Amino acid sequence: MSRDFTEETGISIQGVRKGYKIGSQQVTIFHDLNLEIPKGDFVAVMGPSGSGKSTLLNLIGGIDRPDQGEIRFGYTRVDSLSESALSRWRGSKVGFVFQFYNLMPMLTAAQNVELPLLLTGLNKRQRRERVETILNLVGLIERKDHLPSELSGGQMQRVGIARALAVDPVLLLCDEPTGDLDRKSADEILGMLQVLNKELGKTIVMVTHDDNACGFAKRTLRLNKGQFVEDATLRAAA
Numbered sequence: 001m002s003r004d005f006t007e008e009t010g011i012s013i014q015g016v017r018k019g020y021k022i023g024s025q026q027v028t029i030f031h032d033l034n035l036e037i038p039k040g041d042f043v044a045v046m047g048p049s050g051s052g053k054s055t056l057l058n059l060i061g062g063i064d065r066p067d068q069g070e071i072r073f074g075y076t077r078v079d080s081l082s083e084s085a086l087s088r089w090r091g092s093k094v095g096f097v098f099q100f101y102n103l104m105p106m107l108t109a110a111q112n113v114e115l116p117l118l119l120t121g122l123n124k125r126q127r128r129e130r131v132e133t134i135l136n137l138v139g140l141i142e143r144k145d146h147l148p149s150e151l152s153g154g155q156m157q158r159v160g161i162a163r164a165l166a167v168d169p170v171l172l173l174c175d176e177p178t179g180d181l182d183r184k185s186a187d188e189i190l191g192m193l194q195v196l197n198k199e200l201g202k203t204i205v206m207v208t209h210d211d212n213a214c215g216f217a218k219r220t221l222r223l224n225k226g227q228f229v230e231d232a233t234l235r236a237a238a
């Protein structure tokens with residue numbers, strides 16, 4: 001390796017093999033995946049449907065494990081953590097943002113953002129302060145007592161991002177975060193992710209089908225036959 005990704009709390013994927021048994025058939029998605037994402041990067045991941053983009057996010061975020069190979073995040077060998085260590089690691093280092101927001105419908109915006117904080121040692125007052133700080137950050141403080149059903153798609157995704165940011169993770173994994181939004185709302189969300197990357201230094205890996213979304217990222221990787229190929233044109237433009 002030319003750079004010390006361990007020092008930089010970057011992501012390092014080495015020789016990863018991953019497949020699923022679908023019916024009686026074993027399907028290999030990644031034969032020998034190698035990928036390095038330095039701290040502070042903002043990567044857009046593109047590729048055809050079924051090519052393994054969500055699988056990549058699940059592997060990086062420790063939702064799924066490789067059949068072979070290593071996944072490191074800084075000093076941590078994510079692929080070999082025990083289940084309990086993995087969920088502690090995930091709970092403090094990783095924020096997930098989903099296409100359909102995955103908000104709890106019976107909880108207000110503030111309560112949704114507070115959820116991950118219930119697993120921390122913060123007391124009620126500290127949690128409330130943290131929730132308000134983050135809802136301010138995403139421009140949604142005036143909607144804090146609203147239910148998801150009372151919010152637009154763009155607003156729901158702001159709550160989704162606020163919830164992902166609640167524990168101040170270093171890494172944001174976004175699975176088609178604008179897939180359910182119109183162009184204007186999508187661009188607002190992408191602009192917000194760009195600010196979180198540039199100003200707060202969050203490392204972001206974003207799966208997207210939207211060519212326009214790549215313009216907000218620092219680089220674009222396209223999945224091609226189980227390998228991610230860098231899109232040099234888009235990198236030059238970033």
Ligand SMILES: Nc1ncnc2c1ncn2[C@@H]1O[C@H](COP(=O)(O)OP(=O)(O)OP(=O)(O)O)[C@@H](O)[C@H]1O
Pocket residue numbers: 020021022029047048049050051052053054055056
């Ligand atoms: N838990 C699982 N069990 C069995 N097969 C799975 C599982 N998760 C994913 N797959 C299969 O792995 C392949 C890659 O899926 P994945 O969701 O990573 O693709 P994707 O590129 O994110 O697709 P899309 O763009 O449609 O969301 C698909 O063929 C899918 O059916």
